[in-house]
Amino acid sequence: MRLDAIKEELLLNCDERYRAFSFSLNKDSALPMLGVRLPVLRKMAAEIAREDARGFLDACDFSSIEMTMLYAYVLGRTRGAIGELLAYFDRAVPHIDNWSNCDTLCQSFKQAEKYPEETWAFLMRYRASEEPFTLRVLVVTLMSHFLTDAYIDRVLDILNTTRCDAYYYKMGAAWAVATAMAKYRDKTFAFLETCALDDWTYNKAIQKMLESYRVSDADKALLRTMKRKGV
Structure with missing residues (x-):
């Protein structure tokens, strides 16, 4: 799935009432809030992970709160060498500027439990x-x-x-x-x-x-x- 197609799907799933509610919890973020509900993001992440997880992780532009959360969900579903996965984790960190994106990235990275020593050191x-x-x-x-x-x-x-x-x-x-x-x-x-x-x-x-x-x-x-x- 190309990044432009992912962005289009995010826009098609915007919910203005949910956006207003979510924005009230993330007012300090510099990233736009689109208003896509979490079940939709998780479903999209599952599809992306099946099709081309690394392609998305490499192309992601962190252009919205939802795009950053989608990155976290896809990364959490990606299998591979822990060094590679930690590099992807690290790629997201400079874009984290709100508690929602932060906590989604941290909690989704369950690979830490399989590779605790490497993750701790990192x-x-x-x-x-x-x-x-x-x-x-x-x-x-x-x-x-x-x-x-x-x-x-x-x-x-x-x-x-x-x-x-x-x-x-x-x-x-x-x-x-x-x-x-x-x-x-x-x-x-x-x-x-x-x-x-x-x-x-x-x-x-x-x-x-x-x-x-x-x-x-x-x-x-x-x-x-x-x-x-x-x-």
């Missing part, structure tokens, strides 16, 4: 970035695929030592800490007792834990006593 390159969404890519990918026995301690260390004052990075970091609590309760409680998270991110992480159905009522009562005051 992701560590992003630690030196000064771009907030690149750092969000780092922590959301770690949250999505590395909250495991082998990596939990390293993930918590990354969350503890990464510094970025941008709102969307801090929201991603808080989400990651809250998700860690659902999977590794004791380690996360210990983390909260000594971590160097800024007060806003720390309290936002606790707020997300209090909203989670995966955290017990007893633990929620304890977490309420741990919130930092005056923030």
Whole structure:
């Protein structure tokens, strides 16, 4: 499927009401929002992946939020050497400027679970970035695929030592800490007792834990006593 044909199909599937709703959640993005619903994008991605995944990944111009999401979905369905797949992942990162594209790319890249060592080493390159969404890519990918026995301690260390004052990075970091609590309760409680998270991110992480159905009522009562005051 040629890129121009893909763009035409995206335009044919625009939903103005959905576009208005989605735009309200991604106002800060420089990319146009077309208003294509996610089931349509996933169906298109499945068709593209069957026909010519690499052709699309090479040609994609990241010209809209939907095109960037389509890239993420196709990449998640692509099989190959992990070095090649990570290069495709890296190609998308400079175009990520909103939480929706970021989280779709990170969560779709399930190849990380098959090749954790290679993926971890690759992701560590992003630690030196000064771009907030690149750092969000780092922590959301770690949250999505590395909250495991082998990596939990390293993930918590990354969350503890990464510094970025941008709102969307801090929201991603808080989400990651809250998700860690659902999977590794004791380690996360210990983390909260000594971590160097800024007060806003720390309290936002606790707020997300209090909203989670995966955290017990007893633990929620304890977490309420741990919130930092005056923030």
